[in-house]
Amino acid sequence: MAGYRKLGRTSSQRKALLRNQVTNLLYHGKIVTTEAKAKEIRRIAESMIALAVREKDNYETVKVQAKVAQKDKDGKRVKEVVDGKKVTVFDTVEKEIKKDLPSRLHARRQMKKVLYTVKEIPTETAGKKKGTKEVDLTNMLFEEIAPKYADRNGGYTRIVKIGPRKGDAAMEVLIELV
Secondary structure, three states, rough: OOOOOOOOOOHHHHHHHHHHHHHHHHOEEEEEEEEEHHHHHHHHHHHHHHHHHHHOOEEEEEEEEEEEEOOOOOOOOOOEEEEOOEEEEEEEEEEEEEOHHHHOOOOHHHHHHHOEEEEEEEEHHOOOOOOOOOEEEHHHHHHHHHHOOOOOOOOEEEEEEEEEEEOOEEEEEEEEOO
């Protein structure tokens, strides 16, 4: 007896499919898929959320000094002529950053092994590279999803049966974060 469902695919195809669906589940909150896929997705997604819940407060805040370019009223960098060359003028700013402790950093890397990067494209610039931004799903797991489930001991997902699919009569389900 196998420890997981093979889903009629080679191992590389199956891993890519599950990674994609887990990424979409965590990003959107719910997806529609077949029952067999949903049960496999649930295993991976719940382990990701459990990892985030366990490590959500495992960081320290550190004050650092950073150089930031001065900008004019139009938002362009201020340049100064030094020795006949144009040089950007920088200000030193003190910032507070969250520094992951080793176990949280390890958890973040484990999550990045499973999750794909998500690119968010605004509707007005659809089809263009400009304006797209990458969403850090690991950060979203630590900052938004983990605090929501901090008092819960597992059972982060719900599978609701929708009915048979029209083409092949496969049972379709809605898998969502509770």
